[in-house]
Amino acid sequence: MSTHSTDKNEVHHHESIAMPETAYDGQVRVHNRHITNEPNPKTQPFDPIANPAPLGLAAFATSSLILGLINAGVLVTFPTMAVGITLGYGAIGQLIAGLAEMRLGNTFGATSFISYSCFFFSYGIMLQPQSGFLADAAAGGLQNVEWAVGLFQLPWAIFSLLMFIGTLRQPMVMRVILGQVFLTFFFGMLGGFLMNPVLTKVGGWFSVTLAITAWYGMAAMLYTPENTYFTLPIGVLHKEE
Known part of the structure; x- marks a missing residue:
């Protein structure tokens, strides 16, 4: 699912989670398919709002750590x-971040945060005794549960x-985060289908490292010259001056 000079540099990447590069002046805007420091009145007919990505990543990280x-x-x-x-936190936090990304016109960020918000909503609902999922699954034995x-x-x-691609x-940092999300679900899926606890544990540890990486991404966006004495690299591929 972030940070510095006085130069008006522009970072280009296609519809992504809003993560500004090292040239951050506190006035970052997300519009169309680009992250830029320049407001666009045609695509942003509203007052600027805060970058919602740190909230979404923090919510994702916290829930992923516990489940992992x-x-x-x-x-x-x-x-x-x-x-x-x-x-x-996992569901509501990402839902708020996703709706804010949608308002900013960031299709990728909105799709990512809102979708994973729905995952945490559905997962939490399934684990409620009132949902009947656990009782129905347990009725068929351990294999049915897995x-x-x-x-x-x-x-x-x-x-x-698909999101990783x-x-x-x-x-x-975004490639690493989404890559670990895929590996978490992939090994969890295999562990369930093959009834292999080792694979389930591998997926769990990927969820733990995912949480650490997501917190790093959050920190990279929050640690600006206005807030801290240092910044964190995020590994931007394309930069045009």
Whole structure:
């Protein structure tokens, strides 16, 4: 799913999560398919708003860390707290970020954040006893539970692969984040279909590293000269002066 000189540099990449490069003057605008420091009155007939990407990445990271630790076997039980974080922060935080990206005209960011918001919403709902998912799955035995989990992650693995391909011209940090999202769902899906706990744990650890990378991306966007004494690199591919 960020940061510095007084030069008016312009960073180009196709419809991506709003992540400004090192030339950040606090007036970053996202419009059409580009990130730029210059407002465009034709595509931005509204007052500027804050960059929503840090919020979306923070919400994604927090929920991914908890779910990753559970799948990796570090937490042997599924605490109720995990459902609260999934719904209260992972889902709502990314939904707000996605709607803000949509208002900015950023199709990629809006699609990414809102879709993964829906994932956390659906995952949290499924884990509620009232939904009947756990009872129905358990009625068919362990194999039925594992297959249900694998089937649930299958379309998300496909979606994440497509989103990862869409980051190939984006900053390196976004490619790493979406790549780890795909690997998390991919190994989780295989672990469910093959009833292999090792593969499930591998997916869990990818979710943990994903959380760390997402927090890094968040920090790279927040650490500007106005806020800190240093900045973080994000690996921008294309820069035009």
